[in-house]
Amino acid sequence: MLQNYFKYLNFTSFEERWGIYITSVVYSKVGPNDNYPNQEHPQSHHLTWNRGRTLNDYYIVFISKGKGIYGSAVTEPKEVVAGNCFLLFPGVWHRYKPDVKLGWEEHWFGFNGRFIEDLMSQGFFSAEEPIIDLGFNSEMLILYKKLIDLVQLSSVGYPQQIAGIAMQILGMLSNQLRHSELTLDPIGKLISKARFLIQESFENSLDMEQLAKELPMGYSSFRKAFKKITGQSPNQYHLNLRLERAKTLLTMTALNINEVSDHTGFDSVSYFSKLFKKKSGLPPRTYRQLTTGSDAESGA
Structure with a gap:
């Protein structure tokens, strides 16, 4: 069974020149009535519903079980359920939490870079519409698990490998947004x-x-x-x-x-x-x- 896992990554000038780099990879299982978050994160990532937070990178959060709520400075609080992804944007205040009675399982990673900044400036994704329903997408689970496997192994060149997985995930999300009517x-x-x-x-x-x-x-x-x-x-x-x-x-x-x-x-x-x-x-x-x-x- 997948265990709770989080890793915050350093990046070098090489990763910056590559144009995309991963800053964190996290999996968290939150049970009913558990404290949230149930892991010790850096102060910069501390999150409570009342205070919210603002981050410096982009993030993709995938909920595979349970449900909860998400809100930001540019969106009203909305329900998120299993099969939903939501994007966090740098400089945009946000907050989210699992349902107290159900809990949830969340997978997320942070990313940034010159290529990402250019991609996001093209309007493919929007802070005003950050929730994307992938439904029961087994490929997304596979990619998130592969991210953790590669980070845990930390073999030579793994930052570029996980950057490639991030692009696969972004591609899946973009495709879902463009063709959501083709159910x-x-x-x-x-x-x-x-x-x-x-x-x-x-x-x-x-x-x-x-x-x-x-x-x-x-x-x-x-x-x-x-x-x-x-x-x-x-x-x-x-x-x-x-x-x-x-x-x-x-x-x-x-x-x-x-x-x-x-x-x-x-x-x-x-x-x-x-x-x-x-x-x-x-x-x-x-x-x-x-x-x-x-x-x-x-x-x-």
């Missing part, structure tokens, strides 16, 4: 929601029949529609997500094989290794050695 058909919306829920809980066991009820759909119709749209059954889609996550952990972390198995929700390391080899053609340890050149391994 999916009702069944397509439900399958998008199912993919989002699977992606959000990919490391856990999932009862697909229960998931179908939550959409709501009959299981037979759900399975048929899911396979038609994705090319995979719901269970196979879930399994493939877990195995792809395992590949990321093998190549980007020092976790041993037992830990990778545990982080991706498998009941036993032997079962994980068997499925991984069947899917990738290589045992986990060999896959790590060939992709990273590392022979260090203390797990099975």
